[in-house]
Amino acid sequence: MKTPETDIKAGFFRKRLRLAPNSKGISIIELVIACLVIVTGILTLVSCYGLFTAFSAKSRNRVYAEIMAKSMIDRIRAHTYGDPEPFNWNGNTTITLVSEVPVAKALAAKSVTYENFEQSVAYANGSFVGKAKGNYDTVTVTIRWMERKAGGQYAGQGGNPQYTTLKAVVEVRNSIADQQLK
């Protein structure tokens, strides 16, 4: 119900919003501004979802890099001190992924993605792999993989891929030499 009070209020807002005294509804400029605000909001939400997807893929890659590093530490533990370095300690390992593909297509289509992890091993003095004399060495295992900055599931999908690195340091000593000393 219209009262003199509501008329005063309406007049105040019209002046504040610079609306024409008799205009009703919304003008095209207001509509465009409203649309822009909505589109900006939606795009922000979309970019957030892109980030979630990227974080999920990043988490998977980090966990696999950790699995690789643990495998490498086990290999180092199983290695006899002073024996030559196995050739497969430095190289690439691949994980194979299929993501959200229709079941019928999965058997025929090229729906498989490969995520590549590079592994390298460095030594403080090399005595662990017989390259130098000594009974104590420090082995550094480095796992490196390509990762997108944001959005996307795989390293190859757009964006700016960059290398991410995980390092594990293992101190090794010649247990046979230790026993001889005793």
Add this chain to the structure above:
Amino acid sequence: MKKGFSLTELIIYMLMSMIMLGIITVVFVSVSDSYKKTMSTFDVQREVEAAADQIRRDLNQSSLNSIVVYPSGSERNPGVSMISPCQEETFSKTTTSDSFVMTQNGGPRWGRYVFYTVLPRETKSGEQGSQYQGRMGNLVRWVWELDDKDISPYPSPTNVLPSQFSTKRAPFSIILRGVPLPTSPELQGLPHFKTNGVDYGGFQVAFVRQSCDKTGKVTSEYLTGVNPSKAVSPTDTGNVSELVQVNITNIYISELSGKLSAYSFSFTSYPKN
């Protein structure tokens, strides 16, 4: 005073509404797609990691001489059996944990065997993945606790097969759903693990043998279907590296989208005892 819209205004408003609806539809579809992908990635990753962690822990605590990999003999399905020095301890009504048990002499008390095998998965008709009925499996783990009189001070392989859990009245737990059986259809680019013509499906355990030639070059090869003590003959130049490699493929069909996701990778473990 104007009433209603002019034709031009109406056309402009309709065009703007259509553009907005188009944007919202595209955004909704892409967000929903992205959500499903994220959930599938997360689900596959979570299950495979938990399974890999469990297998690694069992292998690390076991002894290399006790490990037997399958298919071998009458056991057709891929799997592995190993001795374990652990015992289940109950902390409360709902919490149990495996604890390492030692003998009075300070050595591991080999009180049980742990088995892993891939059993065919039962899928109801119409359920997600029913097209893989009888051809997809679950990786299961079960434990056979030894009686005190059967416990040996030395770790040795068992004659019990991974599929004989019912004869030992041992309950099994599914540690990974959706592991391809040797009879499962192969995905393009995601083949089954095969060695020497034997199809292992999506689960393979192999011993790693390393050989060193005169130039110092070390090569690795994977031995399957045998116990490592039998893998090296006296004339063989190779030596077992004491490493065990595990290859796993997991195929997951999302309940949300009905689409397929898969994850395949390998890791190496060192049985320390």
